Amino acid sequence: MAKVRFEPSNFETTVTPGTAFVDVTDEHPQAEVPYSCRSASCGTCRVEVVKGAEAMLPAEDDELDVLEIFGNEPGVRLCCQLTLVQETEDVVLRVVDPV
């Protein structure tokens, strides 16, 4: 279980390992993460993993390709590809391009 806070909305919830963050944000739109393609193509859902990066599933090639297009910003992942895989205390995700 991890406590997750989204910024800048400051919405907080808890997430269990094995959960995809796209499902969390679909269930809680107040997290305010923007999406478009939902398939690692557009970069709309970029989030900076401020805390908890070590507990995430590593990025695969299609995600890495999109992140490279956006300049490999430090700590940034695609929320549509992000899955918690380990127990951790706190996760903080900051939306790069808030709506």
Ligand code: FES
């Ligand atoms: S919504 Fe397009 S890359 Fe995540």
